[in-house]
Amino acid sequence: MTTESMAILILLGSFFIMIFLRFPIAYAVALSSVFCLVYQGNPLTTICQQMVKGISSFSLMAVPFFITMGCLMGSGGISEKLIALANACVGWMRGGMAMVNIVASYFFGGISGSASADTASLGSILIPMMVDQGYDADFSTAVTITSSCEGLLVPPSHNMVIYATTAGGISVGSLFLAGYIPGALLAGTLMIGSYIISVKRNYPKGEKFSVPNLLRQIGISFWALAAVLIVVFGVVGGVFTATESAAIAVIYSLIVSVFIYRGVDWKGVWRILDECVETLSIVLILIATSSIFGYCLTRLHVPELAANAITGITRNPIILALMLNLILLVLGCIMDMAPIILIATPILLPIATSIGLDPIQFGIMVVLNCGIGLLTPPVGAVLFIGSAVAKLPMEKVVKATLPFYLCMILALLLITFVPGISLWLPSVLA
Numbered sequence: 001m002t003t004e005s006m007a008i009l010i011l012l013g014s015f016f017i018m019i020f021l022r023f024p025i026a027y028a029v030a031l032s033s034v035f036c037l038v039y040q041g042n043p044l045t046t047i048c049q050q051m052v053k054g055i056s057s058f059s060l061m062a063v064p065f066f067i068t069m070g071c072l073m074g075s076g077g078i079s080e081k082l083i084a085l086a087n088a089c090v091g092w093m094r095g096g097m098a099m100v101n102i103v104a105s106y107f108f109g110g111i112s113g114s115a116s117a118d119t120a121s122l123g124s125i126l127i128p129m130m131v132d133q134g135y136d137a138d139f140s141t142a143v144t145i146t147s148s149c150e151g152l153l154v155p156p157s158h159n160m161v162i163y164a165t166t167a168g169g170i171s172v173g174s175l176f177l178a179g180y181i182p183g184a185l186l187a188g189t190l191m192i193g194s195y196i197i198s199v200k201r202n203y204p205k206g207e208k209f210s211v212p213n214l215l216r217q218i219g220i221s222f223w224a225l226a227a228v229l230i231v232v233f234g235v236v237g238g239v240f241t242a243t244e245s246a247a248i249a250v251i252y253s254l255i256v257s258v259f260i261y262r263g264v265d266w267k268g269v270w271r272i273l274d275e276c277v278e279t280l281s282i283v284l285i286l287i288a289t290s291s292i293f294g295y296c297l298t299r300l301h302v303p304e305l306a307a308n309a310i311t312g313i314t315r316n317p318i319i320l321a322l323m324l325n326l327i328l329l330v331l332g333c334i335m336d337m338a339p340i341i342l343i344a345t346p347i348l349l350p351i352a353t354s355i356g357l358d359p360i361q362f363g364i365m366v367v368l369n370c371g372i373g374l375l376t377p378p379v380g381a382v383l384f385i386g387s388a389v390a391k392l393p394m395e396k397v398v399k400a401t402l403p404f405y406l407c408m409i410l411a412l413l414l415i416t417f418v419p420g421i422s423l424w425l426p427s428v429l430a
Contacts, residue, residue: 003040008300011036015293025339026285033292036300047292054291055284062172063283065246066158068276069227070114072253072269078224078261079121082107085217087206090191095198096206097130098139099191102147106187107225109151114158115374115382118148123389134204137390138400139197145386145397146404147190149371152337153183153364156231156246162287162338163363166294166345170359173235174426178360182368182415182422189407197403223256283338290342303347310351317355321416324348324362325369332373336381340370361415361422368412375401 014035018028030047037046086104093099101122108118123144130140152159155176164170197203227249234245257264264272297303310323327348331340345366352362374382377398387394415421 004300007036007040007296008302008305010039011293011296011300012302019335025336026282026289029286029293029339029343030289033289033296036296037292046295050292050295051288054288054294062161062241062243062246063158064276064280065243065250066156066161067114067279067283068273069156069246069249069253070117071272071276071279072250072257072264073224073227078257078263079104079108079125081217081221081224081261083122083125085221088210088214088217091206092209093195094205095135095194095203097126097133097135098143098194098198098203100206101126101130101140101143102150102187102190102194105144105147106150106154106183107221109148109154109157109183115145115148115151115371116385118151119145119382119385120389122148123386127390136201136400137392138396139201141386141390141392141397142400142404143190143194144389145375145382146401146408147187148382149368149374149408150183150186152367152371153179153186155179155228156249157367158283159337159341159367159370160363163341163345163366166342167349167359167363170363171426173232174360175363176232176235177426177429178364178422179367181425182364182411185414185421186368186408186411189411190404193403193407223260227252227256286336286338287342290339293343294346297343297346303350306347307351307354311354318417320351320355321357324352325365325412325416328366328369329372329376332370333376333380335373337370337374340373341366357416358419358423360426361419364415364422365412368408368415372405372408372412375405 011032015028015032018031019025023031034044034047037044083100083104086100086102086107087096090096090099090103104122104126105118108122123141127137127140127144130143131137151157157176157179160175160179161172164172164175230252231245231249234240234248239245240248254269258266258269310320313323314320328340328344331344335343348366349359349362352365353359357365374380377383377394383394383397383401387397390397
């Protein structure tokens, strides 16, 4: 075995061993990189240099702002207003509260950008509400956790900023625009699945549709939805960069939460900022340590070796696209979202582009695959949060989620093989 092959074995072998031993992902990434560098005889000062280099990015400055914006809007009384707006839109249908849950997640996702925040915030309100109206608790939880993944696709999403930075040369504005239609597609497939189940189980309808009520709820929710317009249209229109738009959105969300909706006071703001620092520290540590890991992968030519190995199996672009999705889905079962984006993108993106997938389209595929991973054991963070909010065993929630996994896979396949779903809006507006 050559020195390079042994270094690859040490890097990847120690990483996966630590993952299965349930090491924190940042430690697993950092320690496996250290083992690899020590074996190769490289100076350990390389670690510090690569960690600093990994987070010294202007684009990444947007991440803390988007996280802060999501925390402020999520705790500022926004949830109830978005639920009321969704109810006015789709509550009249059979299984209306399930539809409300899905549409509210689409609206809320455009504010929080986090599936976990969506599940914790909307789920704590909607799951008890649905149970009181005659819906099964496991069904209510399954709808909540699967619809929360819409927030990963609907901009502004800090995970898309991480992908754009990792992929290199990708427009954040184009990625933001690319997420709208896939997010709506995911919502549509989940609504169809919910409707079929609702008809079979005879779940109740809501109140009749009312145009005056819809207009009134749009007026009430306008201040919350305007935050998304500021970010997306500001970036796409070239008024400011993603980082500048994120900073402006934080100030705007603070004003809306404290002075307009009055869902939080100044003491609450400090508590929210404390939560943001905790979340941000986790994200930045992952980015910094993943930078070392990526450095080792590049030095050892792992992306080229992986590309050659996968394309050596078949040259059929359809099978290769399915294999890329399968790899990402498997990684989602054992890793969290940010590490997958940081580690898998440099390896898989060259393969994706070699079979004709646009980097923006592939970014949407990566994000949705990672979103599905958040719902799958053993590392499904959103699955755990949903189970905790509903006070249900995880096994029962997983069983109820099985039909919705099929809906999400259908949306993923359409995004994979119909490029226009991701690329049409950026081509028109970007």
